[in-house]
Amino acid sequence: MSQAQAILRALQQVCGSSTGTPGQPIALHEPDFSGTQAWAYVRDCLDSGWVSTAGQWVTRFEQELCARTGAEHAVAVTNGTVALRLALHLVGVSADDEVLLPPLSFVATANAVAHLGAIPHFVDVEAGSLGMDPPALAAHLEAVAERREGGVFNRSTGRRLAAVLPVHVFGHPSRIQEVRAVADAWGLPLVEDAAEALGSWSDGNHCGLVGAVGTLSFNGNKLITTGGGGALLTQSTELAKRARHLSTTAKLPHSWAFEHDAVGWNDRMPNLNAALGVAQLEDLDRRLVAKRRLAERYATALENLTSVELVAEPEGCRSNHWLVTLRFLADDPAEAEAQRLQVLEAAHADGLLLRPVWRLLHQLPMYVDAPRGELVVAEGQACRLLNLPSSPQLDEGWSS
The missing domain is CATH 3.90.1150.10 (Aspartate Aminotransferase, domain 1)
Structure with missing residues (x-):
């Protein structure tokens, strides 16, 4: 044989x-929706007419995510790529910045950087978890980075290094505490791509909650699917508030007036999708x-x-x-x-x-x-x- x-x-x-x-x-x-209340919850959306980007199931989905992960705040959005792009924007990534990330990931990790006009900057992985290698990150920063007024910069390109973006690959937690230590030493914000890691924990922390903000995906091939869908997880009330505002077209609350105070996105998860998510989170x-x-x-x-x-x-x-x-x-x-x-x-x-x-x-x-x-x-x-x-x-x- x-x-x-x-x-x-x-x-x-x-x-x-x-x-x-x-x-x-x-x-x-x-x-797979067997053994869940998915049909009953979706039917509630249809019967009530609340099928779009507001409704009780969005709120319940976010509450369930917090309960399951230990996050103080969860913000449900339309997909994992959107969640990453919004998370990077929240920590200050902008056009012509560079973001440090591993090359072994789904294309959305790099695309989210590019969607902001920023540039992916690749750092090696380690063989064990397949996640970003902390010693490789530290050595590479020593080799290419310099601190000067306005932040940390790439000596070769002159561009600002704006964030570190590790990935928890195939649901296995990366060496996230060590990556955070390197990022902290350079004063770089940490965003976690935990798209594949709902239900994964490292040293008592759910994946996505070691950095400033983490993101999840609920695509059709994930452990929990909302058809499409994603979410931001954070312990920061301020970041969650900004995420919720910017993902709702930056509209100021008012009974009828349409006032917007920033360039925002229409990113919020529909109630129908959230109903599917609640049914599966219960399972x-x-x-x-x-x-x-x-x-x-x-x-x-x-x-x-x-x-x-x-x-x-x-x-x-x-x-x-x-x-x-x-x-x-x-x-x-x-x-x-x-x-x-x-x-x-x-x-x-x-x-x-x-x-x-x-x-x-x-x-x-x-x-x-x-x-x-x-x-x-x-x-x-x-x-x-x-x-x-x-x-x-x-x-x-x-x-x-």
Whole structure:
């Protein structure tokens, strides 16, 4: 039996018979509303007529997010990219600034920077969590940054370094406290991209609550989906107040007058979407248990294969295991990439829709000229990673 066949057989042991429909492909991460009050809550929106960007379900959704994460404030918006763009704006990022972020992330992380007219500046990741590497960040800042009147600047480009934007990749918490220590030493605000990390904790802090502001995504492939949707999390009353104001077109409260005091955005989440979110947040604990059991089943199925490993939950953390991720261990990255392709081809032919990691952001055409440090680890890891089907309903105990 070849290595690819052995890996495929192990994956089939976990999810090959769990679709319930013979011949139906097993997707990467599918939404599921079974066991929830989703239909009743959405029907309430339709019956009441409150379907747009106001209504009780938006308020309840934000309250539930606070209760689940420990945030003082949550502001629900239309998607995760919008949440990131607004968060960066809140901490002072503006046109021609640079924002430090890792290249191993979904394109939205860099796009949110670019939407403000700012420039992504890439810093390497560490192999364990796949998140931003604190020593790499510290060394890179020492090499390129200088403090002068008005802030911290890139000596090479002359542009201001305006923020640090780490990512909690695949639901695994990054080394966020260490990243914050570096950011604090340079006086740089920290914004956390926790789009994939609802239900993930590090040293007693929910992801997104170590920096000034964090963001979540509720896209269709996330642990909780509102169809589209995102949210900002913060402990700052002032930042939350500004976020709520700017995301509602900066309209001043009045019974009938349309007065606006700033350039704002129409970003607020509709009531319909929030109703879906509330129904699933009520079911969050069951989903997290199912995700953990699924990850453990993958680990058991793969434990005798020495050529691969699962990206592990970091020590001292609790991950939501959003996407269980396989890592190929061959010394030669090209060999690892070839092995990954073999498994991808075999799995897709069998209806298991595995996915390679995103193309690294600095390799995309719009960001090839962006400033960067050495990205040796990111480039060495991206070719090795393979996301496995991770829907909570693949867990054998999901319906219990």
